Amino acid sequence: MSKDPAARDGNVIGRQEIGSRRVVALQGDLTAQHVDAIVNAANEQLQHGGGVAAAIAKAGGHDIQRESDAWLHEHGEVGHGEAAVTSAGRMPADYVVHVVGPRYKDGQDNARLLRETVAAALDAARDYDCKSIALPAISAGIFGYPADEATRVIGEACLAWLGDDAGSLTEVRLVGIDQRGAELFAAGIGGASTLRGGSDPRN
Template identity: 40%
Template sequence: MQKILFDLGDITKLDCDAIVNAANKTLLGGGGVDGAIHRVAGRELLAECRTLGGCNTGEAKITKGYKLKAKYVIHTVGPIYSGKDSDATDLANCYKNSLDLAKKYDIHSIAFPAISTGVYHYPLEEATRIALTTIDNWLKANADYDIEVIFSCFDKRTYSVYIDIAKKLNITFI
């Protein structure tokens, strides 16, 4: 069964197979959700990330979750918003490549933050539409794969935007 859920809270506290880290290209920690994930996971996460050689925008790499409840962390690098068409493509690739990696590692529950909407300044409504559309399309293309996708929203505004846009797009969620 496939499900889409929305959670208002801290992604590092979610009990799921994998959480997605909105990382920078070095994968060595940073601010926002990236810093929070590294703090909770512990030093071992940073040590493993050092072996990965960074990550390009739109791509995704996987590590263990260490001290997190999640078994895995999927690191993806969102675009720094510039208003170019390539921003939307890169952001969509973050979601698609993270889900492809989840399927490869037999992950059946995954939580995403609002990638690129913090210090990378992607407009929340536009980023949400891309995230929901990309995930909905991936789920339809992989209809035989059971997965629960959680959108972890760090504040009430983000949560409301995700709910509103999901309704406008006629995306079924719990």
């Protein structure tokens, strides 16, 4: 039996360590991850009607949308660089961190916007004293960000963030819904410029 806790929640494709912290790429079900928090690729209104958001709302139960509506009533729409945190309902995680990724557009700095979205999610997890968090391919669905680019940016952003003031956070999981998605995440963390040791699986 594997000693890697991520292996019980999916097929681990790649990993990269920074000191005592690590980023893991795996194929699996985001809603079934045994982590402290999972990230939802949400919209500004926290209406979880499609894609990853719909899967999270279904798996977590009515509490997810109810708490999202309450957050929206108190704070207004979720802006860029913000995160809304709710419980995870029936899912194994304790929290859902809702962030709004960029809608991919020519002429804007898509990578910077996506990096800032990832940082907002990780900052929120740290603020809630989470030790582990799982992220999907933010913006790569209906927001139109090419999956190979989004997974690379997300992987690099996670590695850079963990190399800074990560607080309690020691494990970041990048969860692909299928084998290709997981392999793209693995390539993203393997090819990140912040890596120490380890090779680029694309070579």
